[in-house]
Amino acid sequence: MTVDVRTAIAARAAQELRPGEIVNLGIGIPNLVPGLLGDTDVFLHTENGLLGVGPRPGEDELDPDLIDAAKQPVTALVGAAYFDSAQSFAMIRGGHVDVAVLGALQVSLSGDIANWAVPGKDVLGVGGAMDLVVGARRVIVTMTATSSTGEPKLVSECTYPLTARGAADVVVTELSVFRLRDEALVLTELLGDATLEQVRAATGAPFDVDLEDRRAA
C-alpha cells in the first residue's frame, strides 16, 4: 500500500465530515484525516479523555501527561476539555460523538465490522474499538479494497472476529465509496480512474449501484 493510496482514502473520508462535528479517529489511515480537512473545522475526541485534540507537538511542547489513544503525544486546542475514561465512553455509547473514522480488516454487506482480531492469532487487545463502532452516530470505515494477499475486504459475511454487527455507514477505499442504506450495500461513487469492473473484482459481496447519489465534494 503506497502513501498515495492511504492519503487518497483519508482525503475522501475527510470530505464526509461536516463543520463542527465531534470526530474520533482510529489509528492508521484515519490519522491522516486531520491534515486533509482544509477549511472544515471539527472537534477531535480521543477516548483516553480529551475533546479538542490538536496537532502533534514540537519537541519543546512535549507533555508526558498529554497523549492520544494511540499513546502518541498530542497537543490540546484552546477550548479543549479533559475527562475520565467512564465519561469518555459515556460520550461514545451515549451517541454524543458524531463520527468514528476507523480502519477494518473486513466489512460485510450488512455493515458488520471486523477490525480488532485475526483468527488464530491473539485476541488480547480490543481497546475502545467495540464501543466506538456501536456508539458513534456515523461510522466511516477507511480501508484498502483488498488485503495484502489480494483478498477482498468487503465480503458477504465476515470470517474474522466481529467488532460489531450492522455498524458501518460508509466504506471508503482507494477505488470507491460504498454506503449502507436500508441494510443494503450501495456503491455510490467511483474514485480516481477506478471502473465498475475493477470495483466488482475487488469486492467479495453483491452490491447495488447508485452513482447518481454522488455527494458534492
Add this chain to the structure above:
Amino acid sequence: MAIANGPIEPEEAVSVIRSGDTVMVGGFGLVGAPLTLIDALVDSSDADELTIVSNNIGEPGRGLGKLLRQGRIARGISSFFTSNPEAVAAVNGGEMEATLVPQGTFAEAIRAAGAGIGGFLTPVGAGTVLAEGKEEHVVDGVPHVLERPIHADVALVHAARGDELGNLWYRRTARNFNPLMATAARVTIAEVGEVVAAGVLEAESIHTPHLYVDELVLSR
C-alpha cells in the same frame, strides 16, 4: 476515609496487599500510572497470585511489566494486553489468565463497583466473542450484554496533586481510569506528585473527594 497522618512511605502503603488480592492500577499505558507504588510492590512486597485490573499490563520491563516479569500476576483484567508483548506471551504460555473487556465496559464496570451498582446492560460486545458466556437482554430491539461490576481489594492510583486530606486533582490525560478506580476498592492508595495544604485545591476543581482515599504516597 480522609487521610489522618499525611503521606506515608510507598513500601508501608503497599504492605496492605496480600497474596491473592485483586489490585486495580490506574493509567493509560504508563501515563497516569502510579509508578512509585508499582515499584514498591515489585521491590518490597512478596504478595503473589495477584489479579491485576488495569487497562494495560504496563510495557516490557516498565510499570506493571516489572510485576509481570516476577510472575506474580495470576490473572489480568484489561482492555489491551497487546501493548505489552510479554503479557501476551505470558497468557499464551499459560502463566497468566486473561479477561479481555472492551474499554468502555471496563471503565463503566469499575464505575459501577464504586457506585454500588450490581451490573449494567450495554450494547457493546453483543454478538461478538467477548459476549460469550454473558447474559444477553434485548432492550428496545437492540441486543445488550449484562456486565457485572469490577471490585478490588486495593486500588493504586496516581494524581498530580493531593491535599493533606486526600482530595485529588489529576492533570490532562493522566486522569483516565484513576478517579474511577479510587472509588472501587476496599483500600485506595493515591500516589501524588505533590501534597498541598487543605484549601489550596479549589473546591470546585477537586476530581476525587477525600472520602475515597485511604493513604497518600509521594511520587519518587
